[in-house]
Amino acid sequence: MLNHYGKTASFTTKIGLCVSMRSLPWYVQANPDTFFPRCYSLCTESEKQEFLDDFRQTVASSILKWVVSQQSSRSKPRSRREEARDGGASRKVPEGAGPRLMGLSGQFVDVACKVCKAYLGRLEHEDIDLTEDSAMGLTEDEWNDLTQQYYSLVHGEAFIPSSRNHFSQCQALLNKITSVNPQTEIDGLRNIWIIKPAAKSRGRDIVCMNHVEEILELVAVDQPPAKDKWVVQKYIETPLLIYDTKFDIRQWFLVTDWNPLTIWFYKESYLRFSTQRFSLDKLDSAIHLCNNSIQKHLKNDKDRSPLLPCHNMWTSTRFQEYLQKRGRGAVWSSVIYPSMKRAITNTMKVAQDHVEPRKNSFELYGADFILGRDFRPWLIEINSSPTMHASTPVTAQLCAQVQEDTIKVVVDRKADRNCDIGNFELLWKQPAVELPTSQGSDLLVEGVGMRKARKPMPAIPSVDVVPPLSDIHPLKQRCPSAMLDLGGGPPLMALHQDFTLKDGQVLPCSLPVHLHRLVERSAKAKSGHRESGGKIELPSCTSRHPDYKAPCPTLAKAESDRHSDPNSLHVHPLPSVLPSVKTVEGAPFQPPRPPGLPRALPAPCLVCRGSLPPAGPCKRCRSFCAAVLQGASFVPLGDEPGSGLWTP
Numbered sequence: 001m002l003n004h005y006g007k008t009a010s011f012t013t014k015i016g017l018c019v020s021m022r023s024l025p026w027y028v029q030a031n032p033d034t035f036f037p038r039c040y041s042l043c044t045e046s047e048k049q050e051f052l053d054d055f056r057q058t059v060a061s062s063i064l065k066w067v068v069s070q071q072s073s074r075s076k077p078r079s080r081r082e083e084a085r086d087g088g089a090s091r092k093v094p095e096g097a098g099p100r101l102m103g104l105s106g107q108f109v110d111v112a113c114k115v116c117k118a119y120l121g122r123l124e125h126e127d128i129d130l131t132e133d134s135a136m137g138l139t140e141d142e143w144n145d146l147t148q149q150y151y152s153l154v155h156g157e158a159f160i161p162s163s164r165n166h167f168s169q170c171q172a173l174l175n176k177i178t179s180v181n182p183q184t185e186i187d188g189l190r191n192i193w194i195i196k197p198a199a200k201s202r203g204r205d206i207v208c209m210n211h212v213e214e215i216l217e218l219v220a221v222d223q224p225p226a227k228d229k230w231v232v233q234k235y236i237e238t239p240l241l242i243y244d245t246k247f248d249i250r251q252w253f254l255v256t257d258w259n260p261l262t263i264w265f266y267k268e269s270y271l272r273f274s275t276q277r278f279s280l281d282k283l284d285s286a287i288h289l290c291n292n293s294i295q296k297h298l299k300n301d302k303d304r305s306p307l308l309p310c311h312n313m314w315t316s317t318r319f320q321e322y323l324q325k326r327g328r329g330a331v332w333s334s335v336i337y338p339s340m341k342r343a344i345t346n347t348m349k350v351a352q353d354h355v356e357p358r359k360n361s362f363e364l365y366g367a368d369f370i371l372g373r374d375f376r377p378w379l380i381e382i383n384s385s386p387t388m389h390a391s392t393p394v395t396a397q398l399c400a401q402v403q404e405d406t407i408k409v410v411v412d413r414k415a416d417r418n419c420d421i422g423n424f425e426l427l428w429k430q431p432a433v434e435l436p437t438s439q440g441s442d443l444l445v446e447g448v449g450m451r452k453a454r455k456p457m458p459a460i461p462s463v464d465v466v467p468p469l470s471d472i473h474p475l476k477q478r479c480p481s482a483m484l485d486l487g488g489g490p491p492l493m494a495l496h497q498d499f500t501l502k503d504g505q506v507l508p509c510s511l512p513v514h515l516h517r518l519v520e521r522s523a524k525a526k527s528g529h530r531e532s533g534g535k536i537e538l539p540s541c542t543s544r545h546p547d548y549k550a551p552c553p554t555l556a557k558a559e560s561d562r563h564s565d566p567n568s569l570h571v572h573p574l575p576s577v578l579p580s581v582k583t584v585e586g587a588p589f590q591p592p593r594p595p596g597l598p599r600a601l602p603a604p605c606l607v608c609r610g611s612l613p614p615a616g617p618c619k620r621c622r623s624f625c626a627a628v629l630q631g632a633s634f635v636p637l638g639d640e641p642g643s644g645l646w647t648p
Helices: 014-022 045-075 080-086 106-123 140-154 163-180 212-222 316-325 331-351 393-415 513-532 553-564
Strands: 039-041 193-197 207-209 230-234 247-258 261-273 313-315 363-371 377-384 424-429 633-636 644-647
Touching: 014 039, 014 230, 014 331, 014 377, 039 045, 045 106, 045 140, 045 163, 045 212, 045 230, 106 140, 106 163, 193 212, 207 212, 212 230, 247 331, 247 393, 261 316, 261 331, 261 393, 313 316, 313 393, 316 331, 331 363, 331 377, 331 424, 393 424
Parallel strands: none
Antiparallel strands: 039 230, 193 207, 193 230, 247 261, 247 363, 261 313, 261 424, 363 377, 633 644
C-alpha cells in the first residue's frame, strides 16, 4: 500500500485551493466565502484587476466601519483587549486634535458610501439596465485620492471631524453589506492581505501587506519562475485570541479511497500559538504566522501571558477546557468541530475529479484553521505530508497516536471491519452508484419502407437504315418460360451436360413448348419479309421485372410438368430463331442506345430470367439463351435490372 496519492495539487497547493474554491458551487450547495478567505492569483492580469477591485471595495467599506466604530467608542469605553485587536486604528480622536492630524471632509465619506451603494447594486444586478457612462465608477485619480486618504485615516494620521453626521447612513450600508458578504467581519479596518508563494509550505516567503501598491510592486519586480506563482489572500484581521495571542488549529484527516470518496476525520487536534502578542500595528510574520516551522526559531515575548505554554501548543482537549471555564464549552461541539468537518468534506468533493483514484493507497493530510471572533473556523490551507516530528510534548503524544490509528484504519480494518480505529471517525463515504444491468445493444430503427417509383419507358429513337421501332409489332403472346422462377427448385438434369459448339452449329438446347412457337413465328416473319419486299416484323419478347407476379395458367402447367418429370427435357438442335439483320452496306445492325442509360445493366435470360454473363451459359439455369446465340441484343429500358427489350 502507498501512503500518497497522485495529482493532489488541486487542494494541497495554495494556488490549487484558490481555484478549487471558486468551483465549489458546481459540486455542492455551499458558499466558499463562509469558510475560506477570498483569494486571488497574481499570475495573470485579469486576476490582478480582480484583486485591485476587491482591495478598493474593502477600502470603501473600511471607511464606513471607521465612522461607525468612532461613534461606538464614544458611547462606551473600550477594553485593553479590544484596542489590541484593532491596533488602535479606531481610537477616539478629539475634535480639537493637534496640527499633525489632517482633517478629512465629509465628501470623503460620501464617496465611500457611493462605492458601497454601487457594490450592492451590482450584487442585485441593478447595473444591467444602466448605460456604460452611468455605470462607470470612480476614475483612477479619484481612486488614488480616496486610497491615500484612507491610509492616513487608518494609520492615525487623519480624522473625520463630521463623522457623527454620517453615522446613520454608514450603519445602514454596513448592515446591508454584512447580509450579503459573510467576510465583512474578518475584513477589519486595515485592509491587510497576506501574500504567499503558490506552491511552498511551512510559511516560507509569506508576508503581510496593507498597501496595494507594494503588493503589485512585489509581484512585478520579483518575477518568479512559472512554477512559483504568487497568491494573495485576505488576512483575517479579527481572529479569536487566547490571552491576547493568535493561534491556529492543525486538524488531521485521512483519505482511504477517492472512488468512492472515503474520508476519516481525527477527533484530536492541536493548537499552535504565536510567540508574540497580537497587534495590527506590526505586520511581522512572528505575530501573524503560527506555523511551528517559523515560531520554533523565535523566543516568546516577555509581554505575553504566562498562562500560555512555553512550547506554544495546546491539545484540542485543553482548548475545550479553556472554553468551558469561560462558559462557552458547547461551542466546540456545536460550531467549531462540525464546521471544520463540513469544510473538509466540501473541499474533497471538489478535488475528487482531479486526484488520481489509485487503489491500495491512502494519505494523511493536515488542514490549518483559524477561528474568528464568532468561533467560526476559516480554512487557510491543506498540507500533504504533515509533519510528524515530536517537536513538543503535544506533538510527541498526538503524532505517534495518529500514525498508529492510521495503520488501524488502512491495515487492520481490511481484515476486520469492526476493529478498533482509534480516534478516527468516518466523515464521508460516497454512496455506491449501481451500474445498470448490461443486456447487450438493443438498437432498432423503425420506419416505413419506401420504394423508388419506376421510371417511364423512354421511346427508342429510329434510324434511317431500318424502319422505326415503332412500326415493329411485338408478339401478342409472351414467353412463359421467361417468367419461370427456378430459384427455389432443384437444378435440372440438363444443367449438368457439357455443351460445345461444333462447326459453327448452334448449341443444342431444350426449350419449353411456348419458345418453340416463338421460333416458328420468327421463321414465318423471315419468309414474309423476303416476299413483301423490305418490311420486316421483328419478333420480340417483352422483358418483365422479376417482382412481376401476373397469373399465367400455362406457366403453372409448365411448372408442374417440370417438377413432376425433371428428365423430360430433350436435347435437340435449335433452329435459327432470329434473322441476322444487316444494313444496306452489309454491316450488322446495332440498335441505338437511349441516351443516359447505364451500359452495365445485365441482360435477362429468356429461360429463367437470370442475369446473363458476358460469355458462357446462364449462371442460374446453365442454358444458352437462343436470343444471345443468334446475335440478338438486349436494350435496357430504365434503371432496374432486367427491364428492357430483346432486338436483333
